[in-house]
Amino acid sequence: MSLHAAVTFVAQAPARVVEGNKFNVTFVLSNAEGSGFTPPEIAGATKIFGPALSTSYSSSWVNGKSSHSSSQEYTMIYKATRTGRLAIGPASIDVNGHRMTTRPISVEVVAANHSGGGGNGYDPDPYPQHQQQQRQRQWEDPLAQSADKAVTGKDLFVRIEMSRPRVFEQQAVVCTIKLYTKYQISKFMPTLQPSFDGFLIEEVPMQPSLNNVETYNGQQYMVAVLKKCILYPQQSGKLTITSGNYDVNAVQYENFRTPFGTLSQPVEKELKVTSNSATVNILPLPEPRPASFTGAVGKFQVTTDLKPTSLKTYQAATYSYNITGTGNIKYIKAPELTWPKQFDVYDPKNTVTATPGAGNVSGSVRIDYTFIPQFAGEFDLPATEFTYFDPEKEQYEHIAVPARHLVVAKGEGAPSAHYTAANIELRPDAKGDLGLSRKQSFLLDKPLYYAGYAIPLAAFIALLYFYRKTLRERADVLGMRTKRASKVANKRLKNARTLATQGNRTAFYAEMLTALWGYMSDKLSIPGSELNKDNIATELEAYGVDETLRNEAIALIDQCEFAQYAPQLESDDMNHTLDTATSIIDRLEGVKRVNKTAAS
Amino acid sequence: MTKRLIYCIFMLCLAALATQAQQAASITDRAAQAAHDEMYNDALKLYREAEHTQGASSALYYNMANTYYHLKDNPRAILYYERALKLDPANDDARFNLNLVRTKAQIHDESNKNYLLTQIDNLVGRASSNTWATVALMAFVLMLICAGIYLFMDDVAARKVGFFGGIALLVISALSLWSAIAMYERTAHGHQAIVMETEVLLSDSPRPVKQAAKAVGKLQAGQKVNIVDSIDAQGQRLFAIEMPGKMQAWLNATQVEKI
Numbered sequence: 001m002s003l004h005a006a007v008t009f010v011a012q013a014p015a016r017v018v019e020g021n022k023f024n025v026t027f028v029l030s031n032a033e034g035s036g037f038t039p040p041e042i043a044g045a046t047k048i049f050g051p052a053l054s055t056s057y058s059s060s061w062v063n064g065k066s067s068h069s070s071s072q073e074y075t076m077i078y079k080a081t082r083t084g085r086l087a088i089g090p091a092s093i094d095v096n097g098h099r100m101t102t103r104p105i106s107v108e109v110v111a112a113n114h115s116g117g118g119g120n121g122y123d124p125d126p127y128p129q130h131q132q133q134q135r136q137r138q139w140e141d142p143l144a145q146s147a148d149k150a151v152t153g154k155d156l157f158v159r160i161e162m163s164r165p166r167v168f169e170q171q172a173v174v175c176t177i178k179l180y181t182k183y184q185i186s187k188f189m190p191t192l193q194p195s196f197d198g199f200l201i202e203e204v205p206m207q208p209s210l211n212n213v214e215t216y217n218g219q220q221y222m223v224a225v226l227k228k229c230i231l232y233p234q235q236s237g238k239l240t241i242t243s244g245n246y247d248v249n250a251v252q253y254e255n256f257r258t259p260f261g262t263l264s265q266p267v268e269k270e271l272k273v274t275s276n277s278a279t280v281n282i283l284p285l286p287e288p289r290p291a292s293f294t295g296a297v298g299k300f301q302v303t304t305d306l307k308p309t310s311l312k313t314y315q316a317a318t319y320s321y322n323i324t325g326t327g328n329i330k331y332i333k334a335p336e337l338t339w340p341k342q343f344d345v346y347d348p349k350n351t352v353t354a355t356p357g358a359g360n361v362s363g364s365v366r367i368d369y370t371f372i373p374q375f376a377g378e379f380d381l382p383a384t385e386f387t388y389f390d391p392e393k394e395q396y397e398h399i400a401v402p403a404r405h406l407v408v409a410k411g412e413g414a415p416s417a418h419y420t421a422a423n424i425e426l427r428p429d430a431k432g433d434l435g436l437s438r439k440q441s442f443l444l445d446k447p448l449y450y451a452g453y454a455i456p457l458a459a460f461i462a463l464l465y466f467y468r469k470t471l472r473e474r475a476d477v478l479g480m481r482t483k484r485a486s487k488v489a490n491k492r493l494k495n496a497r498t499l500a501t502q503g504n505r506t507a508f509y510a511e512m513l514t515a516l517w518g519y520m521s522d523k524l525s526i527p528g529s530e531l532n533k534d535n536i537a538t539e540l541e542a543y544g545v546d547e548t549l550r551n552e553a554i555a556l557i558d559q560c561e562f563a564q565y566a567p568q569l570e571s572d573d574m575n576h577t578l579d580t581a582t583s584i585i586d587r588l589e590g591v592k593r594v595n596k597t598a599a600s
Numbered sequence: 601m602t603k604r605l606i607y608c609i610f611m612l613c614l615a616a617l618a619t620q621a622q623q624a625a626s627i628t629d630r631a632a633q634a635a636h637d638e639m640y641n642d643a644l645k646l647y648r649e650a651e652h653t654q655g656a657s658s659a660l661y662y663n664m665a666n667t668y669y670h671l672k673d674n675p676r677a678i679l680y681y682e683r684a685l686k687l688d689p690a691n692d693d694a695r696f697n698l699n700l701v702r703t704k705a706q707i708h709d710e711s712n713k714n715y716l717l718t719q720i721d722n723l724v725g726r727a728s729s730n731t732w733a734t735v736a737l738m739a740f741v742l743m744l745i746c747a748g749i750y751l752f753m754d755d756v757a758a759r760k761v762g763f764f765g766g767i768a769l770l771v772i773s774a775l776s777l778w779s780a781i782a783m784y785e786r787t788a789h790g791h792q793a794i795v796m797e798t799e800v801l802l803s804d805s806p807r808p809v810k811q812a813a814k815a816v817g818k819l820q821a822g823q824k825v826n827i828v829d830s831i832d833a834q835g836q837r838l839f840a841i842e843m844p845g846k847m848q849a850w851l852n853a854t855q856v857e858k859i
Binding site (some may be wrong): 180346347363417418421422424426428429430431433434435436437439440441442443444445449453456457460463464467471476 | 632635636650651653654655656657658659660662663666668669685687693696697700701703704706729730734737740741747751752780781784787788815
């Protein structure tokens with residue numbers, strides 16, 4: 001994207017010249033090519049030389065945007081012949097068929113003995129080599145320059161200027177950092193920026209360029225504004241802006257004579273420049289400060305409005321302060337309003353629209369108080385005032401904000417959690433010894449903590465190892481025997497069945513008894529020798545066997561003992577006995593052992 | 601003679617210690633008095649002095665948070681409640697006031713965790729790393745006792761208690777240890793921070809954003825963020841923070857204050 005600037009044609013001349021001196025008048029045609037330049041006649045000055053045409057063309061790339069500019073400069077050199085105001089009439093030139101003219105300007109010619117400085121004369125010509133030579137070459141003439149001449153702090157320096165030496169807290173003060181130079185600058189790098197401790201800064205956007213001429217301490221310099229900002233002091237007392245450091249390359253010209261004239265060759269010199277530091281006396285705002293003062297310093301106006309105008313319960317509304325004016329507009333705090341308790345009020349929000357101007361920031365700030373009425377009825381927002389400090393008048397100014405009568409109609413909704421929370425008090429501070437300590441330690445960081453796991457675990461494993469035999473036995477006894485009980489019994493019963501088919505009654509009943517007693521012994525975990533007909537009933541009961549099954553089992557044992565020694569019974573009894581035994585063992589297997597403590 | 605000298609020096613030391621302790625008590629007492637008299641700025645100054653000279657505690661941070669609340673500095677109040685909870689997650693007063701201040705100030709944290717995870721997070725956050733570690737160790741030892749009961753006792757009921765109790769205790773121990781590690785990560789490395797500036801613009805790349813249009817998100821003062829990364833760029837420290845949806849966003853380190 002290329003950006004073509006507007007075509008301009010302007011005349012430039014120094015504001016003030018000394019009588020008898022030569023001076024330049026330059027007519028600059030920007031961004032166009034012209035022809036047929038007609039210089040003006042100046043009464044009171046004689047033309048010495050001109051017009052001399054120089055053309056320059058430049059293009060630059062900034063952030064991906066290219067911009068081109070070109071200029072034609074017609075330089076005329078005149079000699080002032082009388083004091084007073086010289087009028088330089090319009091010059092004209094043809095540009096693409098149009099005739100363009102310059103606006104007339106004037107030059108003040110002062111008597112030769114006039115020793116006052118030139119003021120802030122505007123002179124865009126970077127090399128006004130022919131003027132004011134009588135004044136000891138205050139303006140360094142490039143033709144007289146040479147590279148061996150040292151560049152001193154009087155030739156090139158950076159200055160921090162404050163618009164006022166003393167201001168009130170929060171009152172705007174403009175700080176300008178300027179580069180003064182007698183030489184061309186080819187490179188400029190800040191290495192240490194000045195610091196603005198104690199100030200809030202509002203920067204004025206600017207593109208530094210050497211486009212001004214100023215007289216400082218009786219000497220003329222080219223001046224570039226490096227930085228301009230509006231400062232708001234935050235505390236009273238003496239505040240200092242520290243000096244900044246800059247790396248500057250100045251260009252001097254080496255001249256040499258040739259048969260064709262004088263040629264000059266640029267020579268760069270690297271310089272390290274330190275600016276001055278600036279101090280401002282900050283006066284505290286007068287005490288006592290009014291209660292309604294919230295830090296606004298400047299000149300302001302206030303209006304209020306309410307949206308929507310008809311209020312309903314549980315529906316958000318906004319009451320706004322519109323503060324417009326000039327001053328520390330960004331740093332105005334919301335005034336505190338006394339709201340009815342029946343309103344849910346949110347923290348005010350500031351919306352700032354402000355732009356930095358020449359000496360201060362102006363614009364407006366809207367402070368929105370959002371609230372939700374929680375009850376229907378009529379309420380009053382009491383009259384208040386907005387107070388600001390006017391630093392010009394050095395006094396507080398009050399703007400009355402009238403009361404508002406608010407009528408709230410019933411609306412839909414429910415009380416908000418925020419409103420309920422607003423009426424809950426914080427829990428109070430901790431009292432007494434607060435247990436202050438420097439160290440915060442973590443158990444997880446300590447090896448001892450892990451030992452806390454390892455030691456009991458090792459002890460446990462050692463215990464298992466130490467009692468491994470007992471454990472193995474116990475595992476057999478308790479785990480296996482009960483499980484094995486029915487298996488063994490079934491084996492014996494099978495044995496008994498073969499004996500029954502053989503008709504061996506005595507052996508059959510003996511086998512039956514061994515099976516039954518053995519089963520009981522295994523099942524109840526009682527050694528066979530300790531088990532007898534006297535305690536079997538109680539042991540079975542303790543095991544949790546119900547009475548019928550208990551009686552059946554005892555009856556079966558009784559029957560087998562009796563039949564063993566009573567051979568006269570029928571043979572078919574044997575099969576019946578076998579079936580009864582199988583069924584009883586089956587049912588006993590289904591019985592779950594009850595908790596001993598619960599049973600006793 | 602030497603004995604007497606040693607005795608004298610000993611007594612002097614004791615006296616010095618005693619006066620120091622007395623002074624120590626008086627700073628926080630004076631702070632409490634100032635807070636009671638609603639001289640909150642003075643109270644804060646004294647609390648800071650106490651922190652500087654004697655160290656911190658959950659109760660101290662809690663009192664400072666209350667003071668900041670009275671000074672209407674909600675983000676700092678929230679920061680100090682969080683610090684109080686970091687030192688002692690069982691400080692219920694701090695939790696209560698933190699939630700209250702957040703409700704009053706209308707601060708909601710965006711979280712990419714679902715309800716269950718948030719609940720688990722809250723539960724883990726109820727006790728300190730050390731408390732969890734102690735619980736884990738105690739559960740572990742009890743688990744061993746239960747295993748012993750199961751292996752060595754005759755009584756079937758006791759064996760059952762030992763067996764199931766042991767399994768339950770092992771699970772409790774493992775979960776507590778996990779919580780202890782989680783809390784340790786949360787507190788020891790401190791990757792959580794509170795937003796201090798009214799409106800913080802978030803960038804999707806590690807460089808500061810100035811225009812609201814280029815920001816990927818905005819944060820409000822008082823919101824809590826999880827810092828996942830940090831870099832130094834152009835003399836500035838930048839933090840990457842967790843965003844909903846596994847995204848990362850960058851902000852300036854000066855805009856937040858670590859808990």
